[in-house]
Amino acid sequence: MSHKVSVLPSGHSFTVEEGESILDAALRQGHAFPYGCRSGFCGDCKSKVVEGDVEYPDGTPPGLSETEALTGMALLCQAHPCSDLTLEAREVTEAADIPVRNLPCKVARKEQLCHDVVRLFLKLPEGERLQFLAGQYIDFLLKDGRHRAFSMANPPHDDDLIELHIRHVAGGEFTDYVFNQLEEKTVLRIEGPHGGFHLREESDRPIIFMAGGTGFAPIKSIIEHAVAEGIQRPMHLYWGVRARADLYLNELAEGWAARLPNFRYTPVLSDPAPEDDWSGATGYVHEVIAREHPDLSGHEIYTAGPPVMVEAGLHAFTAQGLPQERYYSDAFNLAMDGKKKEAGATG
Structure with missing residues (x-):
């Protein structure tokens, strides 16, 4: 039997299936509460049960005192609902x-x-x-x-x-x-x-994702999170690489496009090999996006990959109406002289 959980003060709600903890259900559906160990020891996911009842199949966790339990506090990583619930809990929305x-x-x-x-x-x-x-x-x-x-x-x-x-x-x-x-x-x-590269979930604008090489990694994380949360905004992934062999998880992206009605996928090869027998998009990925989307004023763009691609995209897309504040990027720089870089991947 499933139970509905309503969250204050956000007004968000989600469903917990039988045998599932409240935290596991929330994360599965794209809702984030603070947590640390997910095993009942640290107490980071402690929240107030305003209405309803919870139980702990494995006994009261060590991170919750008897006094806290009597006053309605619960550890979401271990608590299972016995009824529909209303929780008072802080949700994670920013880095x-x-x-x-x-x-x-x-x-x-x-x-x-x-x-x-x-x-x-x-x-x-x-x-x-x-x-x-x-x-x-x-x-x-x-x-x-x-x-x-x-x-x-x-x-x-x-x-x-x-x-x-x-x-x-x-x-x-x-x-x-x-x-x-x-x-x-x-x-x-x-x-x-x-890092501050993450999905802005309060928006309902169409999203264009531009990945270059292993910039696919954080884009994959964002897309799978959006799917888990049930986001229905139109999403279009452009993945730019040199040749077909560089599309290292191409079948995964094709699978998203096949099963998600709001999702499109366009791989782009800048230098396809003769044996690629490629009939898809070619050239620089930001130029393909600019050609296919002459008016970007209503979009948001998330991009991750080489700095030259990220910089070129900024100039091309703002020239076509994209407000600069809606261009979210993670430029992958190589570390120099042992210093920590502020991006997504280093050599």
């Missing part, structure tokens, strides 16, 4: 709402996606979760004090593992290590989340 954490992690899986991109899945210690907004990134903390930053490709509701897409940068010390030496079960240290 500043989420604390930056420093955590160890283990490489759970390493997959070769194409000739120069690997996918890493990172596992945090038992009972730990990293809360973030779709589109944000983490830093790897290297032993010499340097940082290397990569955008998270998984959506916030799917946080059992952290998913990263890492491109091999020629001469890049860290990506050389990732490709040639890093093994599964290796323990690393990360810090995050970082």
Whole structure:
């Protein structure tokens, strides 16, 4: 049996299925409450039950005192509703709402996606979760004090593992290590989340996503979050790469377009190989978008990838009516001189 949860003061609501915790149901449907461990110890998800009743199938969690339980407080990560509920809870809407954490992690899986991109899945210690907004990134903390930053490709509701897409940068010390030496079960240290690149959910404008290379990673996170939340705004993804082989998760994007009525996908090759037998869009991805959307005054654009693409898009799109404040970007810069960069991926 399912139960409806109404949230004050936001007025949001969602449904909790039988056997599901309130927090799991909220995240699955795109609603974010503060949380840390998701195992009942830290107390970060503590909220007030205004109406209705909850239960704890595994017993009262250690992060909730007897006095708090008697006064109507509940830990959303462990609480299951016994009836429809009204909660008084703070929701996470901005990056500043989420604390930056420093955590160890283990490489759970390493997959070769194409000739120069690997996918890493990172596992945090038992009972730990990293809360973030779709589109944000983490830093790897290297032993010499340097940082290397990569955008998270998984959506916030799917946080059992952290998913990263890492491109091999020629001469890049860290990506050389990732490709040639890093093994599964290796323990690393990360810090995050970082960055202000995330979906502005209060808008109802059509969205254009422009991804370049592994800029697909944060765009993937945002799209999967939007789908989970049931956002019906028109969305059009343009993914610019050099050749067909660089579309490392092309079938995933095609699947979105096939099953989502409000979603379109256009891959763009700047230099297709003869063997690609390519009949799709060619050229620079920002130019394809500009040709197909001569009036951008009513849109929002989210872009992630090489700085030259992001900069070119800004000039092209504002010339066609896009207000600059509706151009949200994450430019992937290479780290220089060991300094921390402020973008989504480094070498």
